[in-house]
Amino acid sequence: MGVVTVGWVLTLLRYGLRVSPGSTALTMGLAVLGSVLGMGVTLLTGQVVGAVPGVIDAAPGAMSPGAFGWLLAALLAVFIGQSLTPAFHQVASQIMDAALVRDIGAGITEPLLRPRRVAHLEDTEVLDMQERAKGKGGFHLAQGLANLPWLLAGRFTLIGSAVIVGVMFSWPVAAMLVAVTLLLEWYGGRLIAREIDVWWGNTEEQRRANYLFDLGMRDAPKELRVFGLHGWLVDRYVREWTAGFRPVWERRRRNVKWTALTGGLHLAANGLAVLLVGRAALNGDLPLTEVATTVPAILSIGASMNSYGVVQVKRGLSAYRAMAELPGTIAQRHPEPATMTRHRVETMPAREVRFENVGFRYPGSDVDVLRNLDLTLHAHEALALVGVNGAGKSTLVKLLGGVYRPTGGRILVDGVDLSELDLAAWQRRIAAIVQDFLRFPLSVTDNVVFGAIERADDEVSLAKVARESGIDHVVRGLPGGWDTVLDKTFDDGVDLSGGEWQRIALARALFAVQAGAGVLVLDEPAAALDVRAEAELVERYLELTSGVASLIISHRFSVVRNADRICVLADGRIVEDGTHEELLAADGTYAGMFRLQAERYVASAESDAQDA
Numbered sequence: 001m002g003v004v005t006v007g008w009v010l011t012l013l014r015y016g017l018r019v020s021p022g023s024t025a026l027t028m029g030l031a032v033l034g035s036v037l038g039m040g041v042t043l044l045t046g047q048v049v050g051a052v053p054g055v056i057d058a059a060p061g062a063m064s065p066g067a068f069g070w071l072l073a074a075l076l077a078v079f080i081g082q083s084l085t086p087a088f089h090q091v092a093s094q095i096m097d098a099a100l101v102r103d104i105g106a107g108i109t110e111p112l113l114r115p116r117r118v119a120h121l122e123d124t125e126v127l128d129m130q131e132r133a134k135g136k137g138g139f140h141l142a143q144g145l146a147n148l149p150w151l152l153a154g155r156f157t158l159i160g161s162a163v164i165v166g167v168m169f170s171w172p173v174a175a176m177l178v179a180v181t182l183l184l185e186w187y188g189g190r191l192i193a194r195e196i197d198v199w200w201g202n203t204e205e206q207r208r209a210n211y212l213f214d215l216g217m218r219d220a221p222k223e224l225r226v227f228g229l230h231g232w233l234v235d236r237y238v239r240e241w242t243a244g245f246r247p248v249w250e251r252r253r254r255n256v257k258w259t260a261l262t263g264g265l266h267l268a269a270n271g272l273a274v275l276l277v278g279r280a281a282l283n284g285d286l287p288l289t290e291v292a293t294t295v296p297a298i299l300s301i302g303a304s305m306n307s308y309g310v311v312q313v314k315r316g317l318s319a320y321r322a323m324a325e326l327p328g329t330i331a332q333r334h335p336e337p338a339t340m341t342r343h344r345v346e347t348m349p350a351r352e353v354r355f356e357n358v359g360f361r362y363p364g365s366d367v368d369v370l371r372n373l374d375l376t377l378h379a380h381e382a383l384a385l386v387g388v389n390g391a392g393k394s395t396l397v398k399l400l401g402g403v404y405r406p407t408g409g410r411i412l413v414d415g416v417d418l419s420e421l422d423l424a425a426w427q428r429r430i431a432a433i434v435q436d437f438l439r440f441p442l443s444v445t446d447n448v449v450f451g452a453i454e455r456a457d458d459e460v461s462l463a464k465v466a467r468e469s470g471i472d473h474v475v476r477g478l479p480g481g482w483d484t485v486l487d488k489t490f491d492d493g494v495d496l497s498g499g500e501w502q503r504i505a506l507a508r509a510l511f512a513v514q515a516g517a518g519v520l521v522l523d524e525p526a527a528a529l530d531v532r533a534e535a536e537l538v539e540r541y542l543e544l545t546s547g548v549a550s551l552i553i554s555h556r557f558s559v560v561r562n563a564d565r566i567c568v569l570a571d572g573r574i575v576e577d578g579t580h581e582e583l584l585a586a587d588g589t590y591a592g593m594f595r596l597q598a599e600r601y602v603a604s605a606e607s608d609a610q611d612a
């Protein structure tokens, strides 16, 4: 099988047959059938041409006109068959491709999504394997399998045509043609592969160019216009793209002479074989039938060379290997702890969640975000966490959700180490609005019930959380009500404002609480709300959070001051802990931050009054 081994072909074939047995078998079978019929055309054409003089002269022992007619009909039938196979092949190939793309998508995303923690998503080895599994630059697994039938058909043509040349003319010439074709195919494959590697090795410039493209097309069209940056963006994009492509051009320039040389050699080998056939014919050593069969067979051997297909199949196989190794690599490098089924996570926390001497630094970082942190969140308590930007508040939430493990100390839920709990079950106990909450381009209903998808049909809870979060007014104003898709790129879809989205996120978290979640986390729930909406939220806050342990993170003291208890996070630890009144009386960090904000409000209120 030349540079692509039989083992590789079987590996890819087995995968294709497992995912889409019918279409894979049909795709491969039809390509090979096309090759066999092509050789049939070669053989029959030779017979027809060889028979013509005898039929015209009506020579004794020559083919009768009737038999000649049948021979022509057979040639026509085989030719029609050969011409029809590509159409059927294309249909089967499209079905196979659709099934493969679906399976590959699931095969790559599933192992990445399955772990309850996220450290593997920051592991360069895992990310690199994921990139290889996805396939670089279109050289992916589905592409490899789509090219495999043509490579197989090419091999059939190569072997069959070589046998024709060997039997009818000369075995040494047949062997020479096979050797030259395979050698040049291998070398051509190397040239193509090197070019691709240079291109896809330039990931830095390429990534930047792609980022700029997305920025202009999707991510920031409004800001770009406001700041008049479109000219800058286009220039920068062209510059990055050109920088990324320069090494490819250099490689391509160097490749040109080798490609020309291999092309010339290929031509010379085929030309030599045709010349030898011609000389034998002129010497009277080779009858017309043999000449008319051998020449197209020689040309078919030449045409069967498929360097690009070889590269595609090899890259497809390496993508397959990366995909197959991905789950094992993730499991080995980021093992999920064995869960203790004896703990009834469904009712936790019955008493408290306690951070005990917790330390944390992000993977690959040498900075401690949290250090010797002690904090207890009691069940049914509303606890507010304050601290300056970057103090580690959101990090603490990630540890609470078990998304990361503490690098020091431990987190106890009702006295049980969090690492011993069924993490998936614990995460279902937590309802959260995080700062970068998800905005699904789906209906309002979907955006809310995703808080507890198993209760998606619970319309009573849906109506309740709609009232509590204030989205009932928003929904009434939407063209399709609850079914309106929250994305303008869809028919009848709409865009919501930042504050309206925040209410949707709040409704999602409250829906999860309705479904029984035991911990409510609100990370900056009021950041995008106007003053009135914020006041409403504050008014309802204790009501919304009653019955669950709630952790609220906010820079707005109007929200924070209502909490049962307030903790100040600084230098990676809790430095103050008490009620609003206690902390003001203590006159520490909290009191300073509160006064600063209060003074600003008073000052702006006074200047408003003066203006009026």
Ligand SMILES: Nc1ncnc2c1ncn2[C@@H]1O[C@H](COP(=O)(O)OP(=O)(O)OP(=O)(O)O)[C@@H](O)[C@H]1O
Pocket (backbone or CB within 6 Å): 362, 363, 365, 369, 387, 388, 389, 390, 391, 392, 393, 394, 395, 396
């Ligand atoms: N994935 C990460 N890898 C490395 N460092 C991170 C990561 N996420 C956050 N950090 C760092 O951890 C520190 C704490 O970040 P965190 O988001 O927890 O702060 P915060 O108190 O929530 O801030 P803010 O009030 O601005 O939301 C910051 O210095 C931040 O740069």
